Amino acid sequence: MKKVFTFIMKPKVDHLALTEISQNPGVKYIMDSSLVGLRSSIENIGRPDIILTDTNSMALLSEISDLENVEKKIILCPNEQANSEIDYIEISKIDEYINSFLNLGRSFEKIPLNFFYSMEKASVDIFIRLQKQGQSKFILRYAKNDIIELSDLTSYSEKGMVDLYVKSTDKDELYNMLSNSLCYEIGVNDSLDAMKNGLELSRSLFLESGYTPCSIQLIEELNTSLFNRLEQEASSSSEAELLQSILSSKDSLYYKKVALQMILGMDILKKEDWSMDRHFELYSFISLFADIALTDTKMGLISTDDEYDKSKFDEMDAEILENHALLAFELLANYEARPINVDLLILEHHGMKSGIGFSKNIGVGLNKIVVIFRIAENIAIEMLKKEESGKSFFMDEILDLVEKKFDSPRTRKILDQLELSI
Numbered sequence: 375m376k377k378v379f380t381f382i383m384k385p386k387v388d389h390l391a392l393t394e395i396s397q398n399p400g401v402k403y404i405m406d407s408s409l410v411g412l413r414s415s416i417e418n419i420g421r422p423d424i425i426l427t428d429t430n431s432m433a434l435l436s437e438i439s440d441l442e443n444v445e446k447k448i449i450l451c452p453n454e455q456a457n458s459e460i461d462y463i464e465i466s467k468i469d470e471y472i473n474s475f476l477n478l479g480r481s482f483e484k485i486p487l488n489f490f491y492s493m494e495k496a497s498v499d500i501f502i503r504l505q506k507q508g509q510s511k512f513i514l515r516y517a518k519n520d521i522i523e524l525s526d527l528t529s530y531s532e533k534g535m536v537d538l539y540v541k542s543t544d545k546d547e548l549y550n551m552l553s554n555s556l557c558y559e560i561g562v563n564d565s566l567d568a569m570k571n572g573l574e575l576s577r578s579l580f581l582e583s584g585y586t587p588c589s590i591q592l593i594e595e596l597n598t599s600l601f602n603r604l605e606q607e608a609s610s611s612s613e614a615e616l617l618q619s620i621l622s623s624k625d626s627l628y629y630k631k632v633a634l635q636m637i638l639g640m641d642i643l644k645k646e647d648w649s650m651d652r653h654f655e656l657y658s659f660i661s662l663f664a665d666i667a668l669t670d671t672k673m674g675l676i677s678t679d680d681e682y683d684k685s686k687f688d689e690m691d692a693e694i695l696e697n698h699a700l701l702a703f704e705l706l707a708n709y710e711a712r713p714i715n716v717d718l719l720i721l722e723h724h725g726m727k728s729g730i731g732f733s734k735n736i737g738v739g740l741n742k743i744v745v746i747f748r749i750a751e752n753i754a755i756e757m758l759k760k761e762e763s764g765k766s767f768f769m770d771e772i773l774d775l776v777e778k779k780f781d782s783p784r785t786r787k788i789l790d791q792l793e794l795s796i
């Protein structure tokens with residue numbers, strides 16, 4: 375969903391002329407007439423793709439640093455004027471302009487193929503993408519209400535296809551349907567596959583739209599189900615076998631890291647004599663959503679200052695990575711039913727009270743749950759790196775690597791506890 379904001383302090387323009395934008399199903403349209411309102415809209419919904427304003431209000435936008443990278447700023451005016459940095463557009467032409475700029479109605483959105491495994495009948499038109507001579511062509515594969523054969527999807531997957539496509543304007547409807555069906559599969563059938571897909575879907579929903587009834591519903595289902603489900607898996611084999619099967623699976627990196635840090639951290643937490651039910655709920659939530667603001671799952675493998683300095687993300691991604699704890703905190707601030715203080719714990723999950731950057735210290739002055747999370751997360755990261763490099767390893771090596779990353783007696787004490795259990 376594309377976001378279009380209007381910010382006009384003392385409206386002289388005819389707002390009614392903009393109502394067509396608000397009716398557009400591919401656009402989330404917000405109108406503000408004060409900086410406080412605009413800041414709160416950005417906090418709740420995220421940065422807009424387009425901001426419409428007038429000449430008098432334009433100067434005030436510079437007070438909001440989040441707006442510096444907005445793709446398009448447009449000044450509404452009676453007549454078009456030429457300007458190299460800002461577009462001046464007649465109000466009567468604005469809807470047509472936005473449609474063409476955002477490519478609405480013609481653009482397609484990528485949806486992970488595995489989201490469709492639980493769908494028996496296509497809820498919207500579904501396309502596959504063919505690429506020829508550098509050009510993309512979208513072919514209708516399932517029209518709305520067509521039956522989707524699971525064998526077709528597995529055959530696509532075997533051929534290396536990872537995504538299907540829907541029209542941008544259908545994406546919200548699809549996500550609503552998927553979210554409801556995944557919540558049902560998780561809540562009623564306790565399906566681990568639905569939990570994996572639910573985790574991916576909740577990330578997509580957050581990155582695009584922040585907190586919505588769909589994303590909240592999924593979070594709550596996942597927070598009450600995933601750890602219990604992993605414990606069941608461990609009881610039918612052993613914890614070591616479960617860790618190994620997660621590492622070597624074809625699941626997404628995000629899910630693998632969440633599952634590993636959840637199992638490892640809960641193990642430590644169970645041995646703490648102060649731990650109670652609410653601590654397990656907090657820990658589960660941190661494991662699931664601390665990294666929700668990361669735009670590339672590979673960013674989740676960075677957890678220290680050194681690793682950040684050596685990483686090779688472009689400027690924009692590096693900024694997101696550096697600020698992701700703060701971004702997650704800000705997203706959570708709007709979720710009223712969150713476990714108490716989980717937003718503050720997520721803010722400091724890389725050891726910085728500001729939520730910006732990465733601390734070398736394991737946790738001076740940090741909540742004990744955060745310290746446990748930091749250790750479990752780093753063990754998970756080192757295991758994932760070894761697995762990715764194809765090298766076999768012993769758990770002792772991993773624990774030594776983590777100890778070296780965070781040289782403090784507290785780290786060793788927690789690692790010793792863990793060594794006893796694995």
Ligand SMILES: [Fe+2]
Nearest residue numbers: 664665723724
């Ligand atoms: Fe993180």
